Amino acid sequence: MRDVIIIGAGGGGPVVAKELAARGLDVLLLEAGPRHANPRTEWTHFENDANNPLTGFFRLGPSDRSKPAWFREWPQNSFVWQVSGVGGTTQHYYGNSPRAYPGVFNDYTGADREQYDIAHRFPFGYAEMVPYFEWVEATLPVQTAAMGTKEQTWFRGCETLGIPVQTTKTTTGPSYRPQENAILQPGGNAGRTSDRDLLQYPKATGCTFCGYCFQGCMQPIAAPRNQFAKRSTDNSYVPMALTAEVWSAGGRPVELITDAYVTRVHTEQRQGGLAATGVTWRDNASGEEHREDARVVVMSGGCTENPRLWFNSGLPNPNDWVGRGYTDHHFDWLIGSFDGDTGNSKGPGSSARLEMPGYGGLENVGLPPALEAFAMTLSDSGIRGQYDNDNGSAGPWDGPAGRVIGPELKELLSGGIDTLLNALVITDDDVEPDNRVTLSAFPADEHGPVPKVSFRQRQRSARTLRNREFMARKAAELLRGAGAKKVYRINWAPLILHVQSSMRMGESAADSVLDANAESRAVRRLFIADNSALANSLGGPNPTLTTQAVATRTAEKIFQRYFGGDPWVRAESPVVSTDPRISVRLGELGL
The missing domain is CATH 3.50.50.60 (FAD/NAD(P)-binding domain)
Structure with missing residues (x-):
């Protein structure tokens, strides 16, 4: 026993x-x-290799990726990033x-x-x-996160909101700060060069600013597993x-x-x-x-x-x-478009935040291209301007909420993704008893009846909805203050991460x-x-x-x-x- x-x-x-x-x-x-014991031979930095929910090495399924992923029933418009x-x-x-x-x-x-x-x-x-x-x-x-260009841009926007810098780990009021994150600080050549030969352990230690946090960390090259950043x-x-x-x-x-x-x-x-x-x-x-x-x-x-x-x-x-x-955390996503370089795709994925106790917070999230495209299209409002609804259609952003397409998308991406700055809205949600897991009526798999997750998107508590709108407006103010020439609100559908x-x-x-x-x-x-x-x-x-x-x-x-x-x-x-x-x-x- x-x-x-x-x-x-x-x-x-x-x-x-x-x-x-x-x-x-x-x-x-x-x-x-599975256990990925040798990430450098089992993983790549390609986004689809990692994140495809059916075939990626980060999926809900067995080690043998020739076998199908495990089915879960999600009856509403949502996306879950669940990983076994x-x-x-x-x-x-x-x-x-x-x-x-x-x-x-x-x-x-x-x-x-x-x-x-x-x-x-x-x-x-x-x-x-x-x-x-x-x-x-x-x-x-x-540790306190390493800083780069996107963090500098983010903090420039925070400075215009009239709230102080937070200097303690405990949040006591509205404030902004570098993230406290579980990523080893860059040391040696890390963060100073893109030369692969100079970014090998022990010449480089900690975060090498590769920008691929979401695909699993295997940096620095040649580091032992417990020294991965x-x-x-x-x-x-x-x-x-x-x-x-x-x-x-x-x-x-x-x-x-x-x-x-x-x-x-x-x-x-x-x-x-x-x-x-x-x-x-x-x-x-x-x-x-x-x-x-x-x-x-x-x-x-x-x-x-x-x-x-x-x-x-x-x-x-x-x-x-x-x-x-x-x-x-009833997420939402806002994007600021800038004339200059924001460093959006470089460095640790998320190294700056803003706190608003009683409402929630905002995070800057930098993304590589495919994930940026995903974030720009996960909308509960459909195509931007297609529907006349109350899902974020009016506010201090440019036009109605929704996914950006056509000429407007070309304009948004004309300078590349490193002219964008993202703000993730993270709300303080009420515990909703009707959001729940039950057993699905779909056929059982080899492990028994499968789960069904019923998740109410638009029937949330009044406080949760208030918090989301409040934080979305703060995000728009922050991006404007940082110098964004245009601000877009996507009105995310449920993305089940937190x-x-x-x-x-x-x-x-x-x-x-x-x-x-x-x-x-x-x-x-x-x-x-x-x-x-x-x-x-x-x-x-x-x-x-x-x-x-x-x-x-x-x-x-x-x-x-x-x-x-x-x-x-x-x-x-x-x-x-x-x-x-x-x-x-x-x-x-x-x-």
Whole structure:
């Protein structure tokens, strides 16, 4: 029998695996998708190679890409970037790691308290979270982003809005700042040259400004895996988990099995109620099924897959909140067109932001050509000006919202994509009970009934809609202030990237699946450690850092409750993933 089985090696599962293995527990980490152990031979920087949802190396499917991707039902106009494999969606995130706003926690007493979704707060205080934020920030590590031309242009616009520069990690009011991101700072020749020979490790370290963050980081050339610039979990927590005995006295390495699709969580009645006892997983290549037992099970499959596995396992859902509250950040996208060079496609993908607590935030996102084209066409308004509707048709942008086509598109791109500047609108959303995951009526696949995600786009709460319009107008003001000659609003359809809360923790058993320790209220010894455990939309900040901080806290609670251990976050300094001893060990393992 194992001590702990963790289902999913995306943004949260490896955090729990690393922390518990470091304390000497026997941890099995199961991942449904592949492990890209040699990115430089398995990946390219070509956007379609990476991001095609059917054939890309970042897709929802098994390691064998000759086999079809796994089907998920999305009945509304939307697009989901769901990724299976070690690292999960952190493989294509931008490393953005802002802390959640204090206003979403239950100890917040600020004058703007009513601006937040106070009905769905975290069941503990921000002050309690700070040490866990600090632990993850030191472990990844999280650092102030490297700056370039697009950031300089962005900040020029921010300066015209009359708000201050933020100088702390905790957001206390309207402000702007460089991103706090999980990308190693450029060192040596990095960021100083485009000469490939000079950008090889150790002549260059950290971010080389290649501009291809979304295609997975494999820079600098010749660097060991744990020195890759972007600190996706496949480059940070997973290498640490697999080499736990190297850096932690008494630690033991995690066993990682990939292409292992968990189809059932097993339970039994014990004194005190129903308890998780193990899992059944299916080998994607052979089709063979395996049973593993454990003292604790942790689900980290994500906001869509966790509810599916719950339902397919026949686990109890007494308050009907399993799969409910599927919450995102009601994105929108605005583009400024400039006469001069903005550096849009160069450097870290997203290194500057603006904060508006109670409403959300804005991020500058620089993109290579195909992703820029995607962002310009993902509209819920159709072709720009085609429909007379209220979807962003009137505002401080040029003309109605919608995708740009024809002569106007030619004009917009006449100077190339490096004359554009993008603003991503990220709202503070209310938890919407009718946004949910259920089982689809479509035929089951080899792993059982497939999930259906019902997602309301236009019937959101009045506060969420208000927030989106407010932040879209701020984005237009910022772009104008930066010098844009024209500003276009796309009115994005749902792009499911920042998604959370489908298995939420909460203050009340009436509307949450998990208690304050992220343990299931209905099944003892069953925990959840990914975005789906988050209580709300965090006020708007990107969810990964908060997910990883909560996962660290969850690991500590597991260790204390079921293995008689002491807390560690306040007593020790975290071991960072760039420890040179790990590089030596990774070389021995061929990693």
